[in-house]
Amino acid sequence: MKNFIIKIILHFLYKGIKVLNGRDSVITSEIKAIPNNYKIKIETDLKKPLVLCIQIKDRKVIKISNDGNFDLVIRLKNSDLAFKVFTGQLSISTAYAEHYFQLFGNIYQAMGVTRILERVEGYLFPKFINKKCVKKPFRREISMLKTYLLCIF
Numbered sequence: 001m002k003n004f005i006i007k008i009i010l011h012f013l014y015k016g017i018k019v020l021n022g023r024d025s026v027i028t029s030e031i032k033a034i035p036n037n038y039k040i041k042i043e044t045d046l047k048k049p050l051v052l053c054i055q056i057k058d059r060k061v062i063k064i065s066n067d068g069n070f071d072l073v074i075r076l077k078n079s080d081l082a083f084k085v086f087t088g089q090l091s092i093s094t095a096y097a098e099h100y101f102q103l104f105g106n107i108y109q110a111m112g113v114t115r116i117l118e119r120v121e122g123y124l125f126p127k128f129i130n131k132k133c134v135k136k137p138f139r140r141e142i143s144m145l146k147t148y149l150l151c152i153f
Helices: 002-020 025-033 079-084 093-099 106-122 127-133 142-150
Strands: 038-044 050-058 060-063 070-074 103-105
Touching: 002 025, 002 050, 002 060, 002 079, 002 106, 002 142, 025 070, 025 079, 025 106, 038 106, 070 079, 079 093, 093 103, 093 106, 103 106, 106 127, 106 142
Parallel strands: 038 070
Antiparallel strands: 038 050, 050 060, 070 103
């Protein structure tokens, strides 16, 4: 069941990044700071890892296959941690600080990616969950409902 939930959240995380790029000033500026053709892989360290692979190409976010080399790989150490991070029980920043995931790539760009992920979670989760998963509360530039509608359609 956890794997199914993680898979759904990874899908909405990707769609959220894609939707909020251009609609949220912080996410847009972070994506602009990432080099062109930058490949990012976020995965869980399970027997059958769940993976989200994206590429920043011409300041747009596209989903790519799990082939080839990646500029940045974020690998959560186990399924319980992945579940806690992706369901908002544990912030990405806390998981990074407490060494709950392995990071392969440029740390400067990784911090930008973690800020993007945290901000997207801030849009996707209600306020009572955001208290755990977002370092600083922020005002959404578009509503949570509109974010979900744009992610679905």
